Every structure is written in structure tokens, then in C-alpha cells.
Amino acid sequence: MIPSTQQINFQVGDHGTVSGLVQSPPDPFACYVFAHGAGAGMGHSFMGAVSEGLAARGIATLRYQFPSMELGKKRPDPPPVAHAAVRAAVAQAVQRFGALPLFAGGKSFGGRMTSQAQALDPLPGVKGLVFVGFPLHPAGTPSTVRAEHLAEVRVPMLFVQGTRDELADLASIRNVVSKLGASATLMEIAEADHAFHVLRRSGRSDEEVLAEILDGMTAWMRG
Template structure:
């Protein structure tokens, strides 16, 4: 499972579970979770298993509200405060840090990347807009990250399908037929494992080229 540590932040205690790189580590990938789940999301688990053999230490970050057992995420500014507060614990390894996360965690990573000195951002299932409300775009957060960004987006994500994303200086991997959790229906051409394989392969290629 890896080694876990509790990290105090101004928003409460966060938890980091470390999955150390096999052999010489080249970077840390910090992965935050979404507003509706934790670090046990299938895509986060798959990356935590697949990237250490490629020389990437994965840090699975649980926000204080999850550590405290609450069911509802706080306001975005509180999520950002916690992320800033735990950042020094990520820096202690002395490695370049890629900030990442899924959904709300991806937004946090984008909003804070430049100020914290992240080398890049991995945005899994970036919630471009609330379902059915494309006019409420959050593209500014994505486009304003100020560092290299990789978006991994499901082809049927109600929070923003790949074709809805604006032009910009980022890369995007589309996972055919996948929803916001990057799960695919049984009738899809890809199985769930194949869809996760697309995610893992794309992220591994991108991050190893960066570091």
C-alpha cells in the first residue's frame, strides 16, 4: 500500500500515501482526488501502480475534509489552502514535482501550479463546466496554469467532452466513451481495463518525456 503520513495544513490534517519509485526516482507525481471520492479512484490506483517502475514516485493526497470523514468538499479556496499547506512535504524528497489530480483535484493543481513551482500539471477528468451548463466554463483555470498540462478526458464526460475544450497550450488524451470516472459502458469498444490502459500509457509517456 505504501507509507502514509499525516501533514498539518491551515485547513486541517491532510494525508499523503507514498508509492516510491523503483530504483532511482526522477520526479514526484502528486495526485489529489475529486469532490465525490478519494484516492481509491480506479485511475489514481492504476497510476500509483504503474508509474513507480518508470522512475516516478506517486504521492496520493487526501484533502483534510476526507481525512476528517466529511462527505462534502469545502469551497475551492479551502482546497487550495490545504494543497499549499502540504506542498512542503512533497518537496522534502528533493525531486521535481508534477501536480495532478482528478476533477476538483485537477482544478486545484491548475490554480496553484505556477505559484508553488510545479513542473507540470496532470488533469484527470477536468470539470470544464457543470453538467448541462457549458456557459459556466472553467477553461480559465486550465489555460492559466502556466506550466505544461496534460488533460485526460472521457469521450462522454458530462463535465466536458474532449471536443468542448478550447484551443490552448496543453495536451489532451481522449478516452473513447468514458464518463467522468473514466469508466466505459459495457457496449463500448474498450473494456474498463483497456480504458485504464489508455490512461496509464498516455500519462507514462508524457511524464517520462518531461522528466
């Protein structure tokens, strides 16, 4: 099964045009709208590996640039601009994969901006959110303030979190997910950090960790 990849461009309200990549197997069973983190765009190797791995498992992806990343700026967009980008990307996915179950989320910042957008006004067609390393707090300062809006999200959520993630203290993210109840699922990736790297002493490779992540995401979306 060879996935096809298509480069697209779309408008984000009054914030300009951004680029995206649509990657799909011949007969996908779902689509994931996949936003990048604050420090690297949609072309980052991790974003590509996740998209390729999901395509191999039957899931199409639409990854895209936030406007600031498209312009090469170092500072991420303010939330209203990021939310507009999320909505525009979801609209593109609906246009291309409207008959499929649609999920949205992203890596770190991209996941948090997606959840904020969903909490403010449900994203049309989106049946669930998948966070690949939800950034719960700045490094070294555990807090759950960034999770308060999640109580307003009315679709199922999957949190894929490394147990050594410096941006999501394990006890804190467990507490957040527990309080969200049955709508939220926590998938803990043992010994992984925020970038999902593992130490050699863990006895596992980054490739094995990625396969665990992809298998878990796929099973959850099928469920």
C-alpha cells in the same frame, strides 16, 4: 519492481492535519502529486490503480486527503482551503522527491483545485500539471467559465479526458485546450465517461483504458 507505500500526515495551515500516501518504485524518474475528486478520497480504487500503475512505470505518487474528506464531510472544501492543501502536499513532495521532476494535478475536483492554486501563485518545483478528467462544467450545462483561470498557468498541462465525459463536453474541452496553445495537450480516451468507464460495445475493457491513460501520462511526463 515492487513499489514501497508509506502513510504520512501533514499540516494544512490552520485547517488541521491530513493524511497521505507516498507510493514509489525503487528508482523513480518523476513524482506526481495526485489529488482526489469531490466524491471520494485518496483510498478510492481508481486512485489506487493509477498510483500503482504509475509506480510500475517509474513514477512516484503522493496522494492526499483534502481537509473536508479527512473529517468525513460530504461537502468539498472551499477553494482557499483546497488550495492550501495542494500547496502543503506539494511541499511534502518537494521534501521527499526534490531532485526529481515534479508534477501535480488530480482527478476531477482535485485537478481543478490544483490548477487554480497554480494560477494564483506558482507551486514551487512543479514542472507541469496533469488533469485526470478536468471538470469543465456541471453535467448537462456545457460552459468554459471554469477554465478561465487556466490562461494564468505558466507550466505545461496535460488533459486526460473521456470522450463521453458528462462534465467536459468534447467540443468545449477541445476549444479550451486549443486556445491555451502549445502549453496544453489533450489526450482523448475514446468512449470513456468521467470515471473512465467504457461501454461494452466499445470493444475495450476498463483495464485497457487505464493502461492507455497510464502510458499516456508516463510518455508526457518523460517528454
